[in-house]
Amino acid sequence: MSTSSSSIAKQVHAFGNTAATQPLQQLNINRRNPTPHDVEIEILFCGVCHSDLHTAKNEWHNTVYPCVPGHEIVGRIVTVGNHVKKFRVGDLAAVGCMVDSCRECDYCKEGLEQYCEPGMTGTYNAPDKHLNTHTFGGYSESIVVDESFVLRVPENLDPAATAPLLCAGITTYSPLKHWNVGKGKKVGIVGIGGLGHMAVKLAKAMGAEVIVFTTSPSKFEDARRLGADDVVLSKDEKQMRRYARKLHFVLDAVSAQHDINAYLNLLRVDGSLALVGAPELPLPVAAFSLIPKRRSFAGSMIGGIAETQEMLDFCGRHNIVSDIELINIGQINEAYDRLLKGDVKYRFVIDMASIKK
């Protein structure tokens, strides 16, 4: 990939930190000048994902500083390269968790860029192929991305509430589709947070019977409002038994340690449980949770670019967006504190106009 034309860069405002222990604050970063296949996007909204916090605080031990998080980006196209075909200046556009991949391995060719063999290029904290640095995310004024990794946004959706679809939306949509969730299927959603609340809306729109499992009675009413057909208090063994061996699929969006066998035992023969939350410690799995019903315990990570577009179009048709709380960029550190307490319904989204003030 040529780097010559993009070695000229422009400085833009961003929000990030320079060490794990530092709060996020305003700083300047470089964005490359658009190459012929690039679009430049003025960022309007950026969702706040728990991965942003993990990375800023170096909790995955791989953060390169300065760190500018943000991979739920919705904005307006302000520049298009000469060879850009999908977009025009003025279009609403979105960027998710990836800004590039090798484009040559079997997975990239199959549209599974998220599983790219040499590794996808993350929207932040990944080696930048153009500038001699690492990638910076959506907590910034603008971003320059190859159009192949830029999505179209349905015009009928609220752009602020659309931003979380780029990570929380596709992370739940992709496994629901992969494991054939739809009419006639009973689906369990474990954990109602940023991911789980999207999973409920999406699974319901796909036609499935949706059962929410939560540790907190306070979420019962909200689960119903989001579309759940039934809600189960997961600490109550008697309630859990109601769905023993009854579910075709379970999407588990819990990042805290929890007993995975309790959920595996809800699955019918050939049922699958897909983990999208990532608990820190290994989860003990009993052989007899799997063997006597040919069950599968699986994982899933975001989705490919074509599938992300499919998800956005699906959300456009079904009028699905995230439940959000809009904040200014200056509130980001406070938002992180509240995120740690689970105090958000269900996604913070930054109004990026606030970075210019």
Add this chain to the structure above:
Amino acid sequence: MSTSSSSIAKQVHAFGNTAATQPLQQLNINRRNPTPHDVEIEILFCGVCHSDLHTAKNEWHNTVYPCVPGHEIVGRIVTVGNHVKKFRVGDLAAVGCMVDSCRECDYCKEGLEQYCEPGMTGTYNAPDKHLNTHTFGGYSESIVVDESFVLRVPENLDPAATAPLLCAGITTYSPLKHWNVGKGKKVGIVGIGGLGHMAVKLAKAMGAEVIVFTTSPSKFEDARRLGADDVVLSKDEKQMRRYARKLHFVLDAVSAQHDINAYLNLLRVDGSLALVGAPELPLPVAAFSLIPKRRSFAGSMIGGIAETQEMLDFCGRHNIVSDIELINIGQINEAYDRLLKGDVKYRFVIDMASIKK
């Protein structure tokens, strides 16, 4: 199901025990007179499965005594009921792990009798639907079984070495088929024992590239002889790395505790690992062993009746049988001791003529 005609029973010799701490010895059991849909089989050979030992010693805490194990049965039909269609007197026939199921649930209707919702009737240690007792297995002179649960045996195979196909064979054949093992697929087999050695032969005959993983260098030569394309010493991280992210499927036949993540990490995107051995304690699974490659950790249990017949026919066509050591019934307690030490290549089979002496 009518029990009237079968309340008349005949006494036959068997080998079993009357308490967990007792060795197996000769005893008498009742077999029902054949109903119109039953066949009576004179047992010629019975394989010795590790489940036999678990049950005799009540290691799964559900054994009813007296206990007569044995579910790898090959014999000769000596009586057929009036309505029997598949068999004639004199036919070679086989019985595996099940002698009945509800025949009405969704799974039974799909040919997945092993996953029968109310539960299949095990060949031993299950409630007997005909006599007021529990079922007795193949360590006996004869057995009476509904023809629907009796298999035809290819005449070209050695009947003694065919017996282990009824459990070890189908337990490995079914997951290999379910997860589409065949030409162009790289398949790992973990553990070379009764199950694993069958898996190598079957996967190879299906056209896959077969890699054996073993903790014991002494099994390298044998793994090659059985058909492995490559053998990896699983304790050697460098050797393990050779197959990192390379395998489409892994069949794990190890019953001892082991690090499942080491094997999950051998899988490609969308790869599955199926457990057929059942370690006693839960296996810790790291979220990151599954999520970044959409891998599945699954289990599988024997196979349905139609699939068991398919497996026997496949073995007939490919001339596949088990590697066995033939013993007399009087050697069964010694065989159990050797089984515990893994001292068998690779399955004990009892010559049941010895029970008449």
